[in-house]
Amino acid sequence: MEKFATHTGVAAALKRSAVDTDQIIPAVYLKRVTKTGFEDALFANWRQDPDFVLNQPAFAGASILVAGADFGTGSSREHAVWALRDFGFQVVLSPKFADIFRGNAGKQGLVTGVIGEDDLEAIWAAIDAQPGIEMTVDLHERTAVLGELRVAFDIDDYTRWRLLEGLDDIGLTLRNEDKIAQFEARREAWRPRTLPVR
Amino acid sequence: MSTTISDRPRTLAEKVWDDHLVVKGENGEPDLIYIDLHLVHEVTSPQAFDGLRAEGRPVRRLDLTIATEDHNTPTLDIDKPIADLTSRTQIETLRRNAAEFDVRLHSLGDKEQGIVHVVGPQLGLTMPGITVVCGDSHTSTHGAFGAMAFGIGTSEVEHVLATQTLPLKPFKTMAITVEGELKPGVTAKDIILAIIAKIGANGGQGYVLEFRGSAIRSLSMEGRMTMCNMSIEAGARAGMIAPDETTFAYVKDKPHAPQGQDWDDAVAYWRTLPSDEGAVYDAEVFLDAAELEPFVTWGTNPGQGVSLSDVVPDPASFADPNERAAAERALQYMDLRAGTPLKEVPVDAVFMGSCTNSRIEDLRAFASVIEGRQKADNIRVMVVPGSARVRLEAEAEGLDKVFTAFGAEWRFAGCSMCLGMNPDQLAPGERCASTSNRNFEGRQGKGGRTHLVSPLVAAATAVLGRLASPSDLPAVEKVGA
Ligand code: SF4
Numbered sequence: 001m002e003k004f005a006t007h008t009g010v011a012a013a014l015k016r017s018a019v020d021t022d023q024i025i026p027a028v029y030l031k032r033v034t035k036t037g038f039e040d041a042l043f044a045n046w047r048q049d050p051d052f053v054l055n056q057p058a059f060a061g062a063s064i065l066v067a068g069a070d071f072g073t074g075s076s077r078e079h080a081v082w083a084l085r086d087f088g089f090q091v092v093l094s095p096k097f098a099d100i101f102r103g104n105a106g107k108q109g110l111v112t113g114v115i116g117e118d119d120l121e122a123i124w125a126a127i128d129a130q131p132g133i134e135m136t137v138d139l140h141e142r143t144a145v146l147g148e149l150r151v152a153f154d155i156d157d158y159t160r161w162r163l164l165e166g167l168d169d170i171g172l173t174l175r176n177e178d179k180i181a182q183f184e185a186r187r188e189a190w191r192p193r194t195l196p197v198r
Numbered sequence: 199m200s201t202t203i204s205d206r207p208r209t210l211a212e213k214v215w216d217d218h219l220v221v222k223g224e225n226g227e228p229d230l231i232y233i234d235l236h237l238v239h240e241v242t243s244p245q246a247f248d249g250l251r252a253e254g255r256p257v258r259r260l261d262l263t264i265a266t267e268d269h270n271t272p273t274l275d276i277d278k279p280i281a282d283l284t285s286r287t288q289i290e291t292l293r294r295n296a297a298e299f300d301v302r303l304h305s306l307g308d309k310e311q312g313i314v315h316v317v318g319p320q321l322g323l324t325m326p327g328i329t330v331v332c333g334d335s336h337t338s339t340h341g342a343f344g345a346m347a348f349g350i351g352t353s354e355v356e357h358v359l360a361t362q363t364l365p366l367k368p369f370k371t372m373a374i375t376v377e378g379e380l381k382p383g384v385t386a387k388d389i390i391l392a393i394i395a396k397i398g399a400n401g402g403q404g405y406v407l408e409f410r411g412s413a414i415r416s417l418s419m420e421g422r423m424t425m426c427n428m429s430i431e432a433g434a435r436a437g438m439i440a441p442d443e444t445t446f447a448y449v450k451d452k453p454h455a456p457q458g459q460d461w462d463d464a465v466a467y468w469r470t471l472p473s474d475e476g477a478v479y480d481a482e483v484f485l486d487a488a489e490l491e492p493f494v495t496w497g498t499n500p501g502q503g504v505s506l507s508d509v510v511p512d513p514a515s516f517a518d519p520n521e522r523a524a525a526e527r528a529l530q531y532m533d534l535r536a537g538t539p540l541k542e543v544p545v546d547a548v549f550m551g552s553c554t555n556s557r558i559e560d561l562r563a564f565a566s567v568i569e570g571r572q573k574a575d576n577i578r579v580m581v582v583p584g585s586a587r588v589r590l591e592a593e594a595e596g597l598d599k600v601f602t603a604f605g606a607e608w609r610f611a612g613c614s615m616c617l618g619m620n621p622d623q624l625a626p627g628e629r630c631a632s633t634s635n636r637n638f639e640g641r642q643g644k645g646g647r648t649h650l651v652s653p654l655v656a657a658a659t660a661v662l663g664r665l666a667s668p669s670d671l672p673a674v675e676k677v678g679a
Contacts, residue, residue: 001253031284033244033291036252078353107353169353170255170360176221176230180363183220183232190456190464192235192323194264194302198453 001109003166004139007090009063011135011146012053013124017068021101024072024080038083054087058131064091064144066123071112072101081108091137093144093153095120106159107169111139113153122149139164207474209371210440211406214346214471218329220363228365234328235340236358237314238265238301240292241619242333246356247295257299259362264323265296265303268313269619273582273609276306285620299359312585312611315339315553319423320587322452326441326468331358336553336635337436338429342422343449344441344471346406349430369435370480372405373473376413378487383668385563386421387555387633387652389413389485390428391493391503397483399501402434405481408473409439413487419448420559427554428635431500440472492667494540495637495650497528502637504540506655506667512536531639532647533627540665543649545629548579548660549642550606550653552616552634556584558591560633560653565600567657570674573605574663580607580622582614606660618643631659 029041046052053059065084071094072080081104084092091111105112115123126149127133135146139160144151155163162172173180208216221230236259243265250257257263270285272278280286289306296303304310310317315336318324330340330347333355340347354364376389394401407429414422422439429437439445446465449455456464495503496510502525504511513525513536529536534543550556550564561583573579581601583589589611592598601608615622616634624630624646633656637648649665658666 033248033287035245035248168253169365170253170357173230173357173361173363173365177361179220179230180232180361184362187232188460188463188467190325190460190467191328192325192454193261194235194323194454195261197302 001166001168001171004090004109004111004163006136006138006140007063007111008134008136009090010059010061010132011064011066011123011127012059012062013127014053014065014067015124018070018073019067020074021072021077021080022074025077025083029083030077030079035082036086038079039086039088041079042083042087056131061088063088064093064135064137065089066120066127067092067094068120069095069117070098071096072098072105074098076100076104078104078108081105081110085110093120093123102159106162109163109166109168111137111155111163113137113142113144113155115144115151115153119151123151207476207478209473209477209479210344210408210438210471211346211369211371211436212477214327214329214344215368217327218346223365223367228367230363231329231366232363233331233358234262235318235323235330236263236362237318237330237332237334237337238263238292238355239268239314239332239334240288241269242352242355243295244288244291245352246333246359247299249353249356250299250359255360257301257359260300260302262362263301263359264318265292265301266311266314266317267292267304267306268311269613269617271306271311271610271612272621273612273614274621276610281621309586309590312583312587313553313556313613315423315427316557316584316588319343319419319448320452320585322449322455325449325455325464326445327471331364335430336427338434339423339427339553341426341429341436341438342419343445344438344468346436346438347426348436369406370404372402372407372434372481372483373479374407374409374483374485375411376409376485376487377411378413380413380416380487380490383492383654384490385652385654386417386424388490388493389487390425390431391495391500391650392490393483393485394428394432394501395493395503396485397432399431399499400433401501402429402432405434407432407434407437408479409437410473411487414439415442415444418559419444420557423557424554428500431635441468442472492652492655494655494665495648496532496534496540497525498531498637498639499524499528500635500637500650502528503650506540506665508540510534510536510538510540541670542664543629544664545631545649545659546577547624547628547630548577548656549582549615549630549632549634550580550656551582551584551614552632553584553613554635555633555653556582556588558588561588561592561597562595563653564657565597567654567668567671568604568606568661569600571604571661571671573660577660577663578607579605579660580609580615582609582622583611585611604660615642617641618646631656631665
């Protein structure tokens with residue numbers, strides 16, 4: 001997982017609240033056997049509408065999603081985060097996230113910043129005024145800047161630290177690799193081994 | 199080391215946990231636990247391997263990892279391509295991943311292929327005092343050896359592949375003591391079904407169950423595996439049984455069992471594992487083995503079971519409104535009427551298999567009841583060995599002849615009709631006496647109705663075409679006797 005410090009990219013306004021994981025990625029895509037390559041699945045139903053925000057040329061390549069409250073509710077599928085990430089999103093800002101979605105996002109390197117309702121309206125207005133405008137998200141400062149607008153967002157200290165360090169769960173465990181190696185060195189000889197094949 | 203193991207009496211589960219502590223979690227953080235054996239199958243591994251690939255990580259311990267194909271495999275025409283596209287993709291993906299990452303894989307057609315929870319023990323990889331994980335809830339099976347064994351999710355599969363460890367919070371412990379002697383015809387399956395009916399399908403939530411007492415010690419390893427297998431149906435994380443001479447005898451001389459000095463060291467350690475006198479459990483349950491009878495489920499969760507000689511319960515008899523509503527729904531789905539004697543319930547199919555009951559001892563038990571008899575008309579009977587090796591063993595003993603003479607289908611190894619993921623499925627509305635572990639709606643195929651039973655009950659049911667136990671059968675007239 002890459003370290004996250006600051007990111008600048010096109011911000012897209014998803015003017016809906018309670019966007020559930022079934023909307024983010026419909027269940028039919030869960031049959032796949034990969035953890036990557038879900039860009040086509042993101043908001044698959046909505047994207048059939050030519051007017052959907054991500055179908056607008058101004059938002060091609062958007063990497064910051066600014067959505068209404070209660071983003072990521074519904075089933076706990078990790079695929080929702082994969083789809084956002086694969087499409088190119090690095091940050092989602094919303095007044096409120098579903099807990100499980102937030103947890104999954106933090107583990108996969110997707111920043112979820114909580115913003116105030118007033119700030120949400122202000123950002124949406126700024127995007128409407130200038131579609132395709134870029135936003136700069138600073139995780140150290142916990143701020144999002146677009147044009148004249150400067151907004152503070154919340155993210156818990158632990159998740160922020162992991163994102164700044166680029167640590168997924170495995171990376172976190174591997175910080176103890178010396179202890180794992182020490183443990184392995186004193187493992188008894190009788191313990192099972194699948195190799196060599198007898 | 200920061201870990202100090204105190205002298206206070208410990209349970210079996212605590213001992214195994216303590217001996218796998220890589221890092222003790224501070225301030226409410228989870229402990230980092232070492233995993234001795236990682237079993238892999240095609241359903242829950244694809245994304246885990248893909249995650250490794252995306253991050254450029256290798257499998258840390260190929261020598262502690264083994265994969266087999268089971269859930270999607272057909273049990274007929276196993277040399278032909280798999281027809282269902284999703285199934286085929288999962289299997290082919292596992293094959294590609296195993297080749298790319300160098301993981302030992304037993305594919306369809308291989309003599310060690312089979313249900314992952316049958317393969318581990320028969321290879322001698324499952325042994326006392328180890329930690330075992332697999333992306334499959336019935337990993338609890340391996341606890342029969344006195345191992346700490348539990349199912350994990352796909353992201354945890356990736357975690358174990360990459361680090362051979364898992365961050366975990368300690369589980370609570372529940373002692374389930376079964377004392378006394380079982381009546382003839384009462385088996386491990388009946389004990390565990392009775393336990394689940396007693397504590398409820400969520401009664402074990404958050405616990406590691408430790409089965410103990412004289413009735414448990416008298417069980418074979420196969421019987422113990424049946425019990426631990428279904429711990430998960432009580433909602434538990436794992437089930438465990440302290441290792442003893444029965445355990446050692448089973449493991450000894452298996453292909454991967456320790457040898458020579460290693461064997462002696464291992465047994466010496468294994469003898470220290472049983473819970474200490476005075477060890478404290480978070481909860482305790484007692485059962486009298488002598489009171490148990492052959493058991494059968496009537497509903498759509500494994501806790502909805504009664505003695506086979508009982509009647510279908512009346513939902514009104516449940517005090518808890520949720521249970522009453524669940525019972526009403528279940529009876530409707532199962533098309534059963536309250537008050538009907540279970541022994542009068544006719545079946546369309548009998549499934550003898552699954553990781554609960556598909557080991558050689560289970561097949562022998564089934565064969566012992568049906569030998570010299572004919573299956574009932576108008577029902578189908580499928581006998582599916584848990585692994586290719588069990589199939590070979592059964593054929594060497596001539597059991598296959600007993601099955602086919604009876605009119606049963608003798609299949610290749612796999613999960614088969616335990617779940618509707620491969621071609622072996624119930625048709626909508628079909629009723630099945632099944633030796634598997636789950637009776638959820640649609641588990642054995644859309645609209646299928648499942649009664650969970652022991653191999654002995656399955657066999658008697660196959661003879662009479664209605665739910666029955668061996669004691670209901672007329673004596674066989676032996677030719678020439
Ligand atoms: S036999 Fe059934 S319970 Fe066992 S692993 Fe296969 S599908 Fe799961």
